Amino acid sequence: MQGCNMEDANKKDIASEKVRDLFQDEDFKKVKEDGSGRIKDSTDQENINEASEAIEEIDISDEERETIAFVFGLRSAVLVAQNQLNERDVVPKSSKNTDSQDDQIEEDLPDYQPGENDVVLKNSELKNKEILEEFMKVAGENGKNNTSEIRVVKDEGSQGVLVYDLKSMYDKNADQSWIRVKPDVSHYRALENEVQDVFNNAPQQCGYMSKDEKEGFYKLFECRTHWEYRLLPIVNQ
Incomplete structure (x- = not known):
């Protein structure tokens, strides 16, 4: 039983670290408090996917309230990161650009x-x-x-x-x-x-x-x- 508890704790640490690494150094606390933290310039979709996968490794089948709350907090932070990444990756609009929006999207994909x-x-x-x-x-x-x-x-x-x-x-x-x-x-x-x-x-x-x-x-x-x-x-x- 003790071994299982240590393994679960290790999975929590790994997931928490991967989620923390998505955000700028001092901003992870802000994310947990009010969702205002910003992701790093280096954060990409692969980083977010890895963080999500690490969260999925945490066992919540025992339905412990503390564990469920912990996982919910990490998932919420990942959602914030995903939204910010989506906003960052949107093709910029330019009033001087005469290309259609479809053409801009195709070129960027x-x-x-x-x-x-x-x-x-x-x-x-x-x-x-x-x-x-x-x-x-x-x-x-x-x-x-x-x-x-x-x-x-x-x-x-x-x-x-x-x-x-x-x-x-x-x-x-x-x-x-x-x-x-x-x-x-x-x-x-x-x-x-x-x-x-x-x-x-x-x-x-x-x-x-x-x-x-x-x-x-x-x-x-x-x-x-x-x-x-x-x-x-x-x-x-």
Whole structure:
């Protein structure tokens, strides 16, 4: 038991340090107090993803109030960092620039080429739908002892693509299954004043996935930030 406590404490220290490193030296305290701290100039999406992953390593299954509050505080700080990074990475507007906003976004985006087995939504068509539906049947709580994985790519036209890596996870000791979702927004640029999707801010842990014929979406359920999340529309029926 003592060994487990030491391991949990170590994971908390690692997560706290990674979150602290996102912010300027004296600003982490401000973030915890009122969210006013600023991220470092060197902070990038990879740093934020690493901090989020470290937070996910902390065990909150025992539901200790102190641990839950600690994790909530770290997640809130990561959300602040993500929002500031998104603002910093927005393509600057110029009254002298005659190029369209779409052209500016395309020039700034890194190129992304989907893999052969990626589930791709583009122009209202869904490629590799059978791979998605096979994963849906066995992943997370729908299956057991399953470790299959897929990549979902949502093509948003001139704004780029949103990428989601989904992997079915299983803990033999706890006899629990879930789906780990890692959003990647590095190939996507939000438009000015676009409402931010908090689902994409950090790795997610969802219970299962299903096809909602009534609403017309493939959905993830029991996620950290959403009870249900519309991942993809049902197309090609």
